[in-house]
Amino acid sequence: xxxxxxxxxxxxxxxxxxxxxxxxxxxxxxxxxxxxxxxxxxxxxxxxxxxxxxxxxxxxxxxxxxxxxxxxxxxxxxxxxxxxxxxxxxxxxxxxxxxxxxxxxxxxxxxxxxxxxxx
Amino acid sequence: xxxxxxxxxxxxxxxxxxxxxxxxxxxxxxxxxxxxxxxxxxxxxxxxxxxxxxxxxxxxxxxxxxxxxxxxxxxxxxxxxxxxxxxxxxxxxxxxxxxxxxxxxxxxxxxxxxxxxxxxxxxxxxxxxxxxxxxxxxxxxxxxxxxxxxxxxxxxxxxxxxxxxxxxxxxxxxxxxxxxxxxxxxxxxxxxxxxxxxxxxxxxxxxxxxxxxxxxxxxxxxxxxxxxxxxxxxxxxxxxxxxxxxxxxxxxxxxxxxxxxxxxxxxxxxxxxxxxxxxxxxxxxxxxxxxxxxxxxxxxxxxxxxxxxxxxxxxxxxxxxxxxxxxxxxxxxxxxxxxxxxxxxxxxxxxxxxxxxxxxxxxxxxxxxxxxxxxxxxxxxxxxxxxxxxxxxxxxxxxxxxxxxxxxxxxxxxxxxxxxxxxxxxxxxxxxxxxxxxxxxxxxxxxxxxxxxxxxxxxxxxxxxxxxxxxxxxxxxxxxxxxxxxxxxxxxxxxxxxxxxxxxxxxxxxxxxxxxxxxxxxxxxxxxxxxxxxxxxxxxxxxxxxxxxxxxxxxxxxxxxxxxxxxxxxxxxxxxxxxxxxxxxxxxxxxxxxxxxxxxxxxxxxxxxxxxxxxxxxxxxxxxxxxxxxxxxxxxxxxxxxxxxxxxxxxxxxxxxxxxxxxxxxxxxxxxxxxxxxxxxxxxxxxxxxxxxxxxxxxxxxxx
Numbered sequence: 001x002x003x004x005x006x007x008x009x010x011x012x013x014x015x016x017x018x019x020x021x022x023x024x025x026x027x028x029x030x031x032x033x034x035x036x037x038x039x040x041x042x043x044x045x046x047x048x049x050x051x052x053x054x055x056x057x058x059x060x061x062x063x064x065x066x067x068x069x070x071x072x073x074x075x076x077x078x079x080x081x082x083x084x085x086x087x088x089x090x091x092x093x094x095x096x097x098x099x100x101x102x103x104x105x106x107x108x109x110x111x112x113x114x115x116x117x118x119x
Numbered sequence: 120x121x122x123x124x125x126x127x128x129x130x131x132x133x134x135x136x137x138x139x140x141x142x143x144x145x146x147x148x149x150x151x152x153x154x155x156x157x158x159x160x161x162x163x164x165x166x167x168x169x170x171x172x173x174x175x176x177x178x179x180x181x182x183x184x185x186x187x188x189x190x191x192x193x194x195x196x197x198x199x200x201x202x203x204x205x206x207x208x209x210x211x212x213x214x215x216x217x218x219x220x221x222x223x224x225x226x227x228x229x230x231x232x233x234x235x236x237x238x239x240x241x242x243x244x245x246x247x248x249x250x251x252x253x254x255x256x257x258x259x260x261x262x263x264x265x266x267x268x269x270x271x272x273x274x275x276x277x278x279x280x281x282x283x284x285x286x287x288x289x290x291x292x293x294x295x296x297x298x299x300x301x302x303x304x305x306x307x308x309x310x311x312x313x314x315x316x317x318x319x320x321x322x323x324x325x326x327x328x329x330x331x332x333x334x335x336x337x338x339x340x341x342x343x344x345x346x347x348x349x350x351x352x353x354x355x356x357x358x359x360x361x362x363x364x365x366x367x368x369x370x371x372x373x374x375x376x377x378x379x380x381x382x383x384x385x386x387x388x389x390x391x392x393x394x395x396x397x398x399x400x401x402x403x404x405x406x407x408x409x410x411x412x413x414x415x416x417x418x419x420x421x422x423x424x425x426x427x428x429x430x431x432x433x434x435x436x437x438x439x440x441x442x443x444x445x446x447x448x449x450x451x452x453x454x455x456x457x458x459x460x461x462x463x464x465x466x467x468x469x470x471x472x473x474x475x476x477x478x479x480x481x482x483x484x485x486x487x488x489x490x491x492x493x494x495x496x497x498x499x500x501x502x503x504x505x506x507x508x509x510x511x512x513x514x515x516x517x518x519x520x521x522x523x524x525x526x527x528x529x530x531x532x533x534x535x536x537x538x539x540x541x542x543x544x545x546x547x548x549x550x551x552x553x554x555x556x557x558x559x560x561x562x563x564x565x566x567x568x569x570x571x572x573x574x575x576x577x578x579x580x581x582x583x584x585x586x587x588x589x590x591x592x593x594x595x596x597x598x599x600x601x602x603x604x605x606x607x608x609x610x611x612x613x614x615x616x617x618x619x620x621x622x623x624x625x626x627x628x629x630x631x632x633x634x635x636x637x638x639x640x641x642x643x644x645x646x647x648x649x650x651x652x653x654x655x656x657x658x659x660x661x662x663x664x665x666x667x668x669x670x671x672x673x674x675x676x677x678x679x680x681x682x683x684x685x686x687x688x689x690x691x692x693x694x695x696x697x698x699x700x701x702x703x704x705x706x707x708x709x710x711x712x713x714x715x716x717x718x719x720x721x722x723x724x725x726x727x728x729x730x731x732x733x734x735x736x737x738x739x740x741x742x743x744x745x746x747x748x749x750x751x752x753x754x755x756x757x758x759x760x761x762x763x764x765x766x767x768x769x770x771x772x773x774x775x776x777x778x779x780x781x782x783x784x785x786x787x788x789x790x791x792x793x794x795x796x797x798x799x800x801x802x803x804x805x806x807x808x809x810x811x812x813x814x815x816x817x818x819x820x821x822x823x
């Protein structure tokens with residue numbers, strides 16, 4: 001799988017990120033690094049513990065990272081979630097969190113597949 | 120500046136996401152040194168230590184511990200924002216937030232997702248801009264200095280012409296200027312009735328050189344007349360004020376320049392008197408411009424202390440006295456206070472200073488004023504010195520094994536030396552430490568409160584507080600000595616702003632001391648107090664509360680010698696220990712129990728009414744059996760009610776009571792009464808009489 005194909009699977013915008021970061025090496029480095037970023041597990045933990053201010057920060061961080069890497073799909077759902085949590089819990093937050101979970105799984109799966117391809 | 124090219128600039132990246140930090144670091148690390156902070160608190164801590172090394176901060180808004188806005192607020196409070204540019208990077212899109220960030224002094228705002236090229240370009244531009252500004256500050260300073268120097272030179276030439284005609288030394292103009300500036304600075308410091316900026320003072324100083332310019336039009340024969348003026352001559356002489364003013368007034372193009380205006384006022388009115396009896400206009404009080412008032416004082420002082428064609432030089436002290444006593448004119452009382460306050464400095468500088476030095480010194484403050492930059496812009500050299508100082512400080516701090524700290528009230532923040540932070544297992548920066556759980560688990564609230572209270576009640580003159588307390592480290596309580604110096608603001612009245620200080624672990628030495636004290640004050644066998652120490656404690660107690668009821672009890676073991684003889688000395692020691700334990704457990708904490716020597720014990724206690732039952736209880740607690748040895752006690756008791764509160768008398772009386780018991784068959788207790796007065800002593804003599812000595816030895820043979 002190429003990096004472009006990985007982006008397609010993720011629902012990301014490869015052209016956009018290449019335009020900003022300007023180096024395939026750099027993009028690859030950070031895409032792989034994404035798997036180790038603790039923000040998602042932090043989000044899951046804090047949502048479960050109903051610590052919504054922490055959950056807001058975690059969602060906000062995911063949003064920022066996705067924005068930088070142009071992971072459009074996950075960016076959109078995490079962005080919606082962070083807005084829903086900005087001032088504490090809102091009724092739509094749990095559904096949005098589930099959407100972030102699904103998008104995260106899809107993103108992480110595609111990156112792992114890409115990583116295996118690299119050998 | 121050469122240094123700047125070789126030394127790489129440092130950028131601080133503050134963002135809670137490691138991913139985001141490393142994306143930014145990746146873009147910049149080829150050209151810059153990168154320092155990372157994962158929350159606002161860490162960013163502040165890095166700035167606290169290295170603010171003058173950091174060339175730029177890339178700051179995220181949403182962060183744990185302390186967010187980006189709070190970081191900016193601290194940067195404003197500490198005035199770091201003046202020298203360290205901040206670029207905010209955030210996914211934040213709401214304009215209110217962005218505006219707030221700009222208001223807090225950020226230089227630029229980059230929104231996510233960011234473009235590598237733009238981040239790089241903006242960082243470089245901002246750093247260049249700041250470097251350029253620093254350089255420009257230096258340049259402006261240089262240029263102003265040059266310009267000042269030239270115009271000063273022109274003015275000096277001009278005023279020298281006047282002096283030359285006047286046959287004066289050429290120093291008069293310089294001295295007047297120096298004194299004028301000194302007095303003005305003092306006046307401004309004293310109160311704010313006169314709104315004079317450093318620039319105004321400099322202008323008045325320069326203009327003062329022209330105060331006698333009108334003398335150019337006065338006939339030389341009058342100017343240099345050694346004797347007293349005739350009325351007519353004096354009238355002509357007086358015109359130098361109006362002539363000087365007129366000359367300046369006629370410079371149509373420049374007459375509204377501040378310098379020319381000041382020179383005009385000075386020329387015309389430097390011979391006015393505060394009481395209105397001067398010339399040419401007879402102005403009184405504050406109607407005379409302050410510039411002319413000050414120059415008048417300076418002029419008179421220098422005239423008095425210099426030699427003139429009509430007089431000799433007068434010593435400094437005498438000149439000051441003459442001015443204060445209004446022998447050479449009447450001046451503004453406030454100016455007289457300034458004269459007194461600066462008298463010593465005036466004496467030092469009046470005939471020594473080079474005017475270039477004065478103006479060099481003034482330039483800096485003027486430039487600062489122009490740039491309306493609140494703090495002195497640190498030059499490269501200052502930065503190096505600071506860096507050196509900090510290195511020294513850190514090195515020595517690490518060597519001393521002390522916890523060094525700084526506490527500021529606003530923001531409520533505790534900064535610890537790195538060694539100290541390690542030792543306490545705290546961060547180097549702790550926000551709101553008085554309510555921080557970790558801090559409170561180390562030093563309890565009571566101690567924190569009493570320290571805070573002590574620091575608050577210090578004064579700028581006596582700001583140091585020493586506090587010994589127990590600190591909890593790794594679950595162990597250890598004694599620490601905290602020495603802190605309160606910091607007070609320089610305003611009036613001074614405000615408490617926090618403290619600096621250090622905490623030293625004095626546990627081991629304190630324990631050693633306690634052990635030594637214990638050794639010196641206690642009997643090693645029984646753990647009771649020794650006789651000497653008990654005596655000291657009892658004497659203290661008697662002096663403290665002489666009106667209470669006390670009893671002194673002395674007892675010994677009957678037939679103790681036989682225990683030693685039959686069972687050996689080790690057994691004898693065990694018996695003594697046993698009795699000491701029985702005694703310890705039958706008395707109250709306030710009572711004083713001691714081993715008086717051999718098998719004699721001493722007890723001192725306070726009682727309310729029923730002494731007898733207390734004694735009975737103790738007596739029975741002591742009697743009994745230790746293994747096969749039956750313990751029998753003889754006990755004498757003396758009461759302060761009967762004997763008084765002198766230790767020696769009490770002891771002697773109890774001893775006599777004990778002796779009475781010994782005489783009448785042992786195994787009981789007796790209270791001292793007057794019939795026992797003539798009794799001999801059991802225990803070694805108190806009054807040192809031969810008789811007692813003999814007796815004591817005899818009686819002692821029975822049980823020692």
